[in-house]
Amino acid sequence: MNPFDGEMHASSEEGTEQEARVDRRTWLTEVVSLVGVTAAGLITPALLPAEEGASPAPTHVPGRGPSPYGLRTEGETVQRLTTATHSLTPHQSLHGIITPSALHFERHHNGVPSINPDRHRLMIHGLVDRPLTFAMNDLVRFPSVTRTLFIECSGNSGHEWKGPSGKTVQDTHGLMSTSEWTGVPLATVLAESGVKPDASWVLAEGSDAAAMTRSLPLTEVLKDALLCYAQNGEALRPEQGYPLRLVIPGWEGNTCIKWIRRLKLGTAPFMTREETSRYTDLMPDGKSRQFTFVMEAKSVITSPSGGQRIEPGFVEIRGLAWSGLGSVRAVDVSADGGRTWHPTQLQAPVLPRCHTRFRFGWRWNGDETIIQSRCTDETGYVQPTRTALVASRGTNSFYHYNAIHSWKIDQQGNVTNVSV
Amino acid sequence: MSIILVLGLLLVSPSISVAEESRYGLGLPAGEAAIKAWDIDVNPTGIGLPPGRGTVQQGAIIYENKCAACHGPTGIEGPKDRLIGGQGSLTTAQPIKTIGSYWPYATTLYDYIFRAMPFTAPQSLTSDEVYALVTWLLHQNGIIPKDAVIDARTLPAVTMPNRGGFVSDPRPDVPGH
Numbered sequence: 322m323n324p325f326d327g328e329m330h331a332s333s334e335e336g337t338e339q340e341a342r343v344d345r346r347t348w349l350t351e352v353v354s355l356v357g358v359t360a361a362g363l364i365t366p367a368l369l370p371a372e373e374g375a376s377p378a379p380t381h382v383p384g385r386g387p388s389p390y391g392l393r394t395e396g397e398t399v400q401r402l403t404t405a406t407h408s409l410t411p412h413q414s415l416h417g418i419i420t421p422s423a424l425h426f427e428r429h430h431n432g433v434p435s436i437n438p439d440r441h442r443l444m445i446h447g448l449v450d451r452p453l454t455f456a457m458n459d460l461v462r463f464p465s466v467t468r469t470l471f472i473e474c475s476g477n478s479g480h481e482w483k484g485p486s487g488k489t490v491q492d493t494h495g496l497m498s499t500s501e502w503t504g505v506p507l508a509t510v511l512a513e514s515g516v517k518p519d520a521s522w523v524l525a526e527g528s529d530a531a532a533m534t535r536s537l538p539l540t541e542v543l544k545d546a547l548l549c550y551a552q553n554g555e556a557l558r559p560e561q562g563y564p565l566r567l568v569i570p571g572w573e574g575n576t577c578i579k580w581i582r583r584l585k586l587g588t589a590p591f592m593t594r595e596e597t598s599r600y601t602d603l604m605p606d607g608k609s610r611q612f613t614f615v616m617e618a619k620s621v622i623t624s625p626s627g628g629q630r631i632e633p634g635f636v637e638i639r640g641l642a643w644s645g646l647g648s649v650r651a652v653d654v655s656a657d658g659g660r661t662w663h664p665t666q667l668q669a670p671v672l673p674r675c676h677t678r679f680r681f682g683w684r685w686n687g688d689e690t691i692i693q694s695r696c697t698d699e700t701g702y703v704q705p706t707r708t709a710l711v712a713s714r715g716t717n718s719f720y721h722y723n724a725i726h727s728w729k730i731d732q733q734g735n736v737t738n739v740s741v
Numbered sequence: 742m743s744i745i746l747v748l749g750l751l752l753v754s755p756s757i758s759v760a761e762e763s764r765y766g767l768g769l770p771a772g773e774a775a776i777k778a779w780d781i782d783v784n785p786t787g788i789g790l791p792p793g794r795g796t797v798q799q800g801a802i803i804y805e806n807k808c809a810a811c812h813g814p815t816g817i818e819g820p821k822d823r824l825i826g827g828q829g830s831l832t833t834a835q836p837i838k839t840i841g842s843y844w845p846y847a848t849t850l851y852d853y854i855f856r857a858m859p860f861t862a863p864q865s866l867t868s869d870e871v872y873a874l875v876t877w878l879l880h881q882n883g884i885i886p887k888d889a890v891i892d893a894r895t896l897p898a899v900t901m902p903n904r905g906g907f908v909s910d911p912r913p914d915v916p917g918h
Contacts, residue, residue, distance in 0.1 A: 431860060444771050444779055452771035459767040513764050524782055530863050532856040534782065583779055591784045592846045594853035598838060601907065607831040609843075613910040695917070703917020713915045717836050 401426070402491055407474070408560070409495025412623045412641065418469070418668070418676040420498035422553045427560035428474050428496065430531035434580055438564040441528070443510075443548070447586035450515030457550065457564050463505035466547060468570065471643045471676045473497035473616045475573035475600055475720035481707075482716045485738040490626040493726065493738060497643075499676040500561075502568045504549030507542055511584070520586040524593075525567055528582035535576045535600075536590035537569070541614070545570050548581065571645030571674040572614040573720070575600055605715035616645035618704050619723040620652055620679070620696035631685055631734040638665075638681040644698035645674060651697045652679040658691035658727070658741060659706070665694075673699075685734070691727050691741060707740050781864075783852040787897030790851060793868030794892040800877025803870050807859045816881055821860075825881045828902055841882025845907055847899035850875045872896075 399415075401408035407428040410420055420426075427433075438457050446452040474496035480486030487493040511523075520539055527533040537546075546569045550557060557563040562579030569576050575595060590596065590612070602610040620642035625631045642652045648671050653662040665679040679694065696704040705713075707724035729739040783789035804816075816824035827837030836842075840850060855871045857863050866874070876891040879899060889895070 431857065431863065444776065445768075446771055446776050446780065452776060453768035454771045454775065455768040462767055463765060509765075513768055526782070530857075532781065532863065534856070585780070585782065587784070589784070591782050591852075592849055593782070594844075594849055594857075597846065597849055597907075598840075598844050603831060603836055603838075605832065607906065608908050609831075609906055610910050611907040613912065615910075615912070617912060697917070702913055705915040705917050709915050709918070717831075717834075 399424070402495065406430070407496065409491050410498045411491045412494060412621070413490050413626050413629065415623070418499050418641070418678050419553065420500060422500065422555070422558050422561070425498040425500060425552070425558065425561060426472075426474065426496050428476075428574060429529060429560070429579070430533050432530055433559050434529045435559070436528065436564060436580060441564050441582070443565060443582060443584070445511065445514040445584045445586075447524075447584075448517040448520035448588070449511075449586055450517065451513075453514050455510065460505055460510070460548060460565065461550060463509050465503055466506055467501060467503040468547065469499060469501045469672055469675050470568060470570050471497060471499045471616075471674065472568065472574045472577055473619075473643070473645075475575060475613075475616070478619075478722040478724075478726075479719045481722050481724070481726075481740070482711070482719060485740050487627070488738060489628040490621060490623050493627070494621045494623075496574070497676075500552045501554065502547060502549045503551035503554075504547040504565075504568070507546040507548055507567070508544075510548055511543065511586075516586060519588055522587050522590050524583070524585040524587065524591045525576075525578040525581055526583040526585070527562075527578045527580045529580050533575075533578060533595065534591070534593040535578060535595055536593065537576060537614075538612070539586065542569060569614075571616060571647075573600065573616055576614060600720060602714070602718040602720050604718065610718075613721060616643075617721065617723050618642070618644035618646065618649070618696045618698040618702050620649075620694040620704060621726045622654070622692055622694050622728060625692070625730070625736045626728055627736055627738045629736045631730065631736065633685050633687040633734070636683050636685050638683050638692060638694075640679055640694050641676045642667075642679055642694065642696040643674070643676050644696065644700075644702070646702065647699040648673045648675075649677040649679075649696055650699050650701075652677070653695045653697075654679070654681040654683075655693045655695070656683055656685075656690055659693055659725070662695065685730070687732060687734075689729070689731050691729050691739065693725050693727050693741075695725050781852075781856055783848050783855075785846045785848050785897065787848055787893055790848070790893035790896060791868040792893065793872050794890055795869055795871070795873030795876045796890055797877050797880045797887050799869075799873035800875070800880075803866075803873050804877050807866075808874070811860060816878070824878060828882075831903070831906070839882065840878055841884060841902060843903050843906070845901055845904050847875070847879060847884075847896055847901055850878060851896060 399411050401424055408426060410424050410426045441457055443455045477496035478493055522536050523539050524534055524536050549566050549568045550564055552561055565581050566579040567577050567581050602613055620640055622638055622640040624639045638654055642649045652665045654665050655662050665681040668678040671677050704725055710724040727739050727741045729737050811821040812824050813819050823839050825839055827839040827842035830837040851871055854874055872891050879885045880887055
């Protein structure tokens with residue numbers, strides 16, 4: 322019998338997250354008990370670390386069979402941090418640019434609705450020639466588009482306006498993620514209804530318990546907004562808007578209305594709560610900026626980052642950079658608190674309105690220092706320092722914080738969140 | 742049959758515009774009843790406001806029963822969003838954003854309360870109940886008098902204190918180095 326087909330694995334497949342976080346030592350012991358003490362005693366590869374020596378070599382034990390839906394291996398326990406209203410992506414533990422769908426950040430305004438896709442409809446009405454409703458089967462028949470795009474909550478790093486907030490990069494920058502999104506261009510679906518010449522704004526409304534709405538300027542969203550039904554090759558996750566969401570490349574996440582059910586065309590913004598009392602940016606003079614859709618260029622070092630510890634010697638500084646205005650042109654890194662800057666290597670492909678991974682090989686000599694990254698996008702916009710950003714906008718503007726981020730490394734190699 | 746089809750096509754084709762030819766023929770016409778069932782938004786000119794009316798007195802009772810548990814007995818205590826006061830605070834280090842200090846349009850109150858409140862039972866209030874709550878909230882913020890009656894005609898006419906407080910986005914506004 323294949324020992325990996327035993328009860329232990331059946332329970333871990335169906336188990337809760339807590340059960341899944343089986344202590345590695347416990348797990349190894351159970352494997353050994355299934356295989357038998359004798360076998361474990363015989364198999365002690367000298368090249369493996371001592372702890373591994375107690376377990377049977379995988380080359381001597383048949384592996385387990387396929388699972389219908391893929392599982393993480395035991396011991397890999399990286400997960401989102403969740404609150405009542407949002408969950409944060411653990412960037413300190415991820416690689417590449419794609420965020421695993423299960424780890425994609427979420428923000429909702431009254432929970433994740435449970436929607437039967439057969440009953441879901443998208444309605445288009447208002448200033449159109451023909452008001453229409455679409456079933457999901459209709460929407461997937463349209464010519465489709467797939468794009469790899471970041472989505473960033475406008476409140477990502479919002480607590481940093483007041484100074485260093487969270488401990489880790491998940492705390493400070495976890496409200497952003499990247500997926501490969503598939504759907505139909507909004508322009509294609511609107512053309513089906515026919516847009517009247519005087520229409521200039523569109524209200525997008527979700528079918529969640531907040532009936533979340535945003536007014537969007539029609540000319541802008543006709544350029545590249547997508548009505549998406551798939552993420553990273555499979556149906557959207559419920560937290561991401563299943564069965565249908567809007568994705569507007571480079572715009573603040575809340576405009577990417579999830580569980581979307583209605584598009585209404587009009588001549589002016591509808592001035593919903595979300596674009597008046599929320600998602601507006603309060604300036605020092607008491608005026609608030611409204612319809613600040615674009616997420617400006619930003620970057621952050623994800624490794625080493627807050628809560629981690631490094632050793633003297635070679636350290637590859639790694640991170641993510643992005644711009645809502647297009648592609649990342651360059652990312653510079655400083656390892657001396659901003660006195661000198663060094664160009665980094667960008668990982669291809671560098672896609673517009675998508676996370677771009679950067680890397681910089683560095684040798685840490687054990688001295689206390691501050692590491693930072695600075696993004697420049699294809700428009701020539703350079704990510705500002707915290708000093709410059711706060712000088713311009715004050716500290717009452719919770720959204721759109723995109724300043725250069727600083728991690729301090731102390732003499733023991735501990736990395737902490739600081740502002741300079 | 743085929744003759745009828747051909748004739749039908751011949752009759753129909755000349756009237757199809759270029760735009761219509763580029764359509765995919767997907768989706769179904771949305772009837773008036775279907776649109777009415779979902780068309781809940783209210784815009785600043787008052788379009789979308791239903792019949793109904795409310796007074797401060799009616800609103801106080803509904804607030805106590807359906808809102809106070811989250812927003813506090815007087816709309817200040819919380820734990821959820823503070824609803825009352827804060828006028829004059831937007832330029833201070835501790836701005837207090839409320840309906841009275843921050844919201845630019847009174848119509849948004851109707852739109853939001855109906856679509857999203859009470860948090861545990863959204864879209865459960867009648868139009869009279871929503872109007873009454875709007876009336877109470879505007880009065881508590883010192884915007885309308887105690888004897889005001891709010892309905893589809895009077896609500897869009899209410900001028901909010903922070904009506905002129907919003908500007909368009911001037912970015913890029915911060916230089917890099």
